[in-house]
Amino acid sequence: MAAIESTAGALPVAAARTRSAQLRLIQTLACLGAGALIWLAPLPVTPHMRAALAISAMMIIAWMTEVMEYASAGLVGLFLFWFFGIAKPDVIFSGFVNDASWFYIGAVFLGTMATKTGLPLRIAGFVVNRVGLSYSRLLLGLVVISFLLTFIVPSGVARVVIMAPICIGIIDLFGVDKNSNIGRGMFLLVTYTCAIFDKMIIAGTGAITARNVIERIGSVEMTYSWYLLAFLPCSLATILVGWRLTLWLFPPEVAGLEGRKSEVQAHFRKAGAWTPAATKASVLVLLALALWLTDWWHGISAAKVAFGVGLIGLLPFVDVLNAEDFRKANMLPYFFVAAALGMSEVLRDTGALKLLTDTFLGGMQPLLANRLVAVPVLYWTAFVYHFFTASEISMLATSLPILMQFAKTHGLDALWIGMVWTFSAGGKLFAYQSAPLIVGYAYGYFRHTDMLKLGALLTLVEFVALLFCTGIFWPALGF
Numbered sequence: 001m002a003a004i005e006s007t008a009g010a011l012p013v014a015a016a017r018t019r020s021a022q023l024r025l026i027q028t029l030a031c032l033g034a035g036a037l038i039w040l041a042p043l044p045v046t047p048h049m050r051a052a053l054a055i056s057a058m059m060i061i062a063w064m065t066e067v068m069e070y071a072s073a074g075l076v077g078l079f080l081f082w083f084f085g086i087a088k089p090d091v092i093f094s095g096f097v098n099d100a101s102w103f104y105i106g107a108v109f110l111g112t113m114a115t116k117t118g119l120p121l122r123i124a125g126f127v128v129n130r131v132g133l134s135y136s137r138l139l140l141g142l143v144v145i146s147f148l149l150t151f152i153v154p155s156g157v158a159r160v161v162i163m164a165p166i167c168i169g170i171i172d173l174f175g176v177d178k179n180s181n182i183g184r185g186m187f188l189l190v191t192y193t194c195a196i197f198d199k200m201i202i203a204g205t206g207a208i209t210a211r212n213v214i215e216r217i218g219s220v221e222m223t224y225s226w227y228l229l230a231f232l233p234c235s236l237a238t239i240l241v242g243w244r245l246t247l248w249l250f251p252p253e254v255a256g257l258e259g260r261k262s263e264v265q266a267h268f269r270k271a272g273a274w275t276p277a278a279t280k281a282s283v284l285v286l287l288a289l290a291l292w293l294t295d296w297w298h299g300i301s302a303a304k305v306a307f308g309v310g311l312i313g314l315l316p317f318v319d320v321l322n323a324e325d326f327r328k329a330n331m332l333p334y335f336f337v338a339a340a341l342g343m344s345e346v347l348r349d350t351g352a353l354k355l356l357t358d359t360f361l362g363g364m365q366p367l368l369a370n371r372l373v374a375v376p377v378l379y380w381t382a383f384v385y386h387f388f389t390a391s392e393i394s395m396l397a398t399s400l401p402i403l404m405q406f407a408k409t410h411g412l413d414a415l416w417i418g419m420v421w422t423f424s425a426g427g428k429l430f431a432y433q434s435a436p437l438i439v440g441y442a443y444g445y446f447r448h449t450d451m452l453k454l455g456a457l458l459t460l461v462e463f464v465a466l467l468f469c470t471g472i473f474w475p476a477l478g479f
Contacts, residue, residue: 027065031058045355048086052350055080056343060387063432066448070432070441071332074339081346091349095341101334103157103303107439109310110288111161112325113281128170128264134256135182138170140243142190147239150197155302156436159194164443171445173264174254184446185250188454189242191440192428196238196462198436199392199426200231210396210422218404218414231423233473234465241461242454249453281320284309333442340432347388356388368412375420375470379463382424386433392425416470416479423466427459 035054043050059077063070081092095101131141142163149159167190171183178184202211202222211222257264274282288309291300313320347353368374386395403421407414428434429452431441437451 024067027067030065031061031067034058034061046351049350049352049355051084051086052081052346052352053355055084055086056347056352056388059339059343060432063430069332070438071335071339074336074343078339078342081342087346087349091345092342093338094345095338095343098338098341099301099303101338101341102307103155103435105329105331105334106303106306106308106310107155107157107161108329109313109321109325110158110285110306111164113310113313113320114162114165114285116320117278117281117285125265127166132256133258133261133264135174135252135254136243136247136256139186139189139246140239142167142170142186143193143239143243146190146193147197147235150201155306156194156198156434157439158302158306160191160436160439163190163194164440167445168443173257173260174252176253178445180253181250182252182254184450185246185252187440187443187445188250188450189246191437191446192451192454192458193238193242194440195428195434195436196426196458197235199423200228200235200238202227207422210400210418210425213396213400214404214415214418214422217401218407218418220415220418222415222418227419229477230419230469230474230479233469234423234462237461237465238458242458245454245457245461249457250450277320280318281313284313284318284320333438336432336438337435353388356385368406368417369410371416371470374417375467376463378417378420379424379427379466382421383427383459386425386428387430392434395425396422416474420466420470423462427455427462429455429459 035058038054038057039050043053045053055077058080059073062068062073062076067073068076078092081087082089086092127141127145128138131137145166146159146163149162164187167186171180171186174180174182176182198207201207207227211227214220214222288305291298291305291309310321312318314322344353347356367377382395382399385399386392400418400421403417404414406412407417428437431437431448431451440446441448441451
């Protein structure tokens, strides 16, 4: 099944078992110690706010150290919020009815249907025939496809699900396993770029949310075309530098498939003829894409589209999906996303999120008048602030209104500040910070340490690219 295999979510547990007992004890003590330090710190806050910060710190450290499976750590945190009465149950468990959580399930449906059409194999076959059979060329081709899909699939999660079977098919051709450099590098780069391309094009939910806040509170217009042009150098840098970094960090065990051209071509011919089921699945996938592209007209969220179209595939006489597809699906990422969003809502409800926002943004505001200083201040403040908000949406929705209001009252360029801050939400080190990273990680092809290495380097690359844009490219465009 093209959706996430049921065994993939067990990777963090398997990885944890291979560690020494001493290391796991240290990681466990770090989680408990972080919560204890916050609870004992002389902070002028209410007991509920203090408890919310302490439990959230334990959850975040557990996710960072991977001391236990991500979803399990998240559910433990939600239980503690509930057990100690930190917030009302409808706040604590709000993540389970959030669009982002249900979009994951819808995306799994769509990915399964796309695979049944043979479309991923057809796309991969087209790429192989055009870019060549070396690992280097194939990797570059996959990243370019990931970027181009951003224009027609406005969701990083959906793009991960669509790209995953293509990557798996190519990895299998190399005859290597999940833990190989080829598997780790290819899957990690595609997953990571699916997450950050949304910040360079107004396509993902985070960028769309930011645009609405900037135009509504900042009282400025941010067009799709201008945003795309403004960050085009960053997009190109991500594609090229990310490609070269992956080749350096994960040198392939097999250089290429040039000697097996006929076997490769035969593999991609397995897509087969168009059966009635494949035709129906294709129609449903195209319907989802059409609804995503016209959301400005009908106003139906991407999550409702994905889940609704997926359910259509289960209806009688459609029969594109079946109960077996449900059984094979890995639901752990759904619980993980729900727990991360629930944590953010508890922090917001108790006032702890406002405390964090004021702490991070309060000292930053006087530095925004000088653009040379503002770029690094905005970028690295957003990078750190994102550790405490497990969703770009919550991060941007809680911080951008404050920045836009400050820009208006102090005569600063709200569009410039808003664009820089929105782009700065792209840098990430851990899977819990982004739904596409959670979904990609669940396939089991890369470890959190792999993500940490590539994420740190690409975060620096994005910063340098942003400096070029704001210092040279934007002024050249008259901005």
